[in-house]
Amino acid sequence: MRNVSVVGIGQTQVGEHWDRSLRDLATEAALNALRDAHVDHADAIFVGNMLSGQLTGQENLGALIADEVGLRGVDTLKVEAACGSGAAALHVGYLAVASGQFDLVLVAGAEKLTESSSCNTTASLAMAADADYETVHGISFIALNALLMKRYMYEYDLVPEDFAAFSVNAHANAVHNPNAMFRSPITVEHYKRARDISDPISVMDSAPVCDGAAAVVLMATDNLNGNRARAIKIAASAIGSDSLGLHDRRDPMWLSAVELSSQKAYRQAGIAPQDVNLFEVHDAFSIMSVMSLEAAGFAARGRGALLAREGAITPQGKLPISTMGGLKARGHPVGATGVYQAAEVVQQLRGEAGKNQVANAHVGMAQSLGGIAANAVTHIFVN
């Protein structure tokens, strides 16, 4: 396999972009990434997106974005893996460059969730769950996560406040990220006063519905010719999977796909969890952060929340997470999120993360989940 490096990144601000279309957002991010890479073309464009059909009446995004970016003609397709779509597109981009068929690949993740009624958005997001066995009963995706959080609190004798440190960290980090949706710090008091969405999940446990696009440019490492000091190597790209339905898991309290995907990634990169300097976790809901930290090998079972309470997850801690705001505060435009995470890890490993810079960051990991970790996509980057 050829080695693959990220040589350019681009992001739009995350937010409610009522005045902008999906193609606008994707194009801005893609052009930013090409500019950042100092290239004006790509051999292929892979687009991550979950709900453009449902919410904006448009499929076939690969050809659309390729054309809008000015690269009509190139190899292109869309990748979908629910909320992990962007990261899955990056996985395809990685394989495409590693294979030798393409030297220069653009990966863009884009999502526009605010173009529809919130009711339709909620129903559409539930398509990440099992339509025949879960959503047919009327349960929303948030409610599924709420069931999981409730059970987790019961199993490990926790209260909602034990999850507060995740949101506090995410919001604190978003303050200094110009692309973040929520650039206001919160306190534990804010967390405790927050309105419930689906008991016990409050607005402060939950990533927002929003719009955004991010892109990265990948190049065969052999082709860097030593003149790209800011290139960041992709040391691992791996996907693990699980049942869509929670009911169908031997152990619903353990994210097998996260474990599988993390272990595969560690093997590929030749590292162990303790070598990771920062971790962009899939904090769509606080409970997902907690369970991901455990299954990825950063905390013992039942101890994920403790890691946060001890301060380990802040930029100065031993395992900084959500360093640019995470899904919670940067925002979670679902099919774009995995690409945002990759771009943010690259910012960190380049030393360009500004006030959120993690000191001595050499190994960064990004993990994006589809459904309740029905799939987990893990990338490890090294500088």
Add this chain to the structure above:
Amino acid sequence: MRNVSVVGIGQTQVGEHWDRSLRDLATEAALNALRDAHVDHADAIFVGNMLSGQLTGQENLGALIADEVGLRGVDTLKVEAACGSGAAALHVGYLAVASGQFDLVLVAGAEKLTESSSCNTTASLAMAADADYETVHGISFIALNALLMKRYMYEYDLVPEDFAAFSVNAHANAVHNPNAMFRSPITVEHYKRARDISDPISVMDSAPVCDGAAAVVLMATDNLNGNRARAIKIAASAIGSDSLGLHDRRDPMWLSAVELSSQKAYRQAGIAPQDVNLFEVHDAFSIMSVMSLEAAGFAARGRGALLAREGAITPQGKLPISTMGGLKARGHPVGATGVYQAAEVVQQLRGEAGKNQVANAHVGMAQSLGGIAANAVTHIFVN
């Protein structure tokens, strides 16, 4: 790049499967392919599908199908490129094996179009066109193709009957394909009497709305160990793209994406059009067959229909097309179609095409289009 071979194929019958779900169909095809390959696992599963979200309320098909097939845990994702989704998934599978990350990959294409109202299906299929510039005006995907056919007839002084040979050939070939939807031969008289759907496109110019699934198993050619006599090599896998919107093309009468993708594929395979022994063309509408034959280099501009009238496209002709019935008569479950085409070419190159066997078939080409060739996915197979 590692060489990649197809070592197993599986297909469900194409039809209106009112009693079966998308997961049922995909699972049957996938298990058939694994059985045919004499393997009981795959390292990764890539699923091609266009409209499961719209029509069956289910996204995240990768994890779903992996689980249903009994391979929960593996690397998996969904690929979408409108009607070219299945072929695009095959492209990803090809890159994945070529890269060296995976030795054994299952590619499944699945689509269930009959689970919704025909009105909703028509609206959903139009998502292959440009939502902001075409479908916003209320035009359906068939109507777009009808505009193209009308203009083509005007440019080259043709009448609908000039297109009849495509449908006659497709139906004749489907008679002997147990997986085909329409196993009844038709005559030019039937064609002439057929009801219009969107003038000048009649039901006999148009592939049916239907359900189906197909799958192939890919293996690194180096790993065959000489004991897989039925393995068929993938000599080329290439995608070309164009604008989604017809209005936006310099020359709407020429399928640039088909030309680009075919030329790339010929270069990869080291062959010329005249080396191709059979061509599974994207005959969703007769006009697409005609224009594809031209842009792919099999007929001069404006002469595609003539090729059919001269009999070149029958199994005994110099360029057999739609050899197992094509999209027209085997059926066109959109996201599955590209994988059906691949499986059928493999049947031909193995010498297992029964009464439709093309004599001395050594080089087979399959081409699948998304939108009005907004993307074209071309695969060349050799035995």
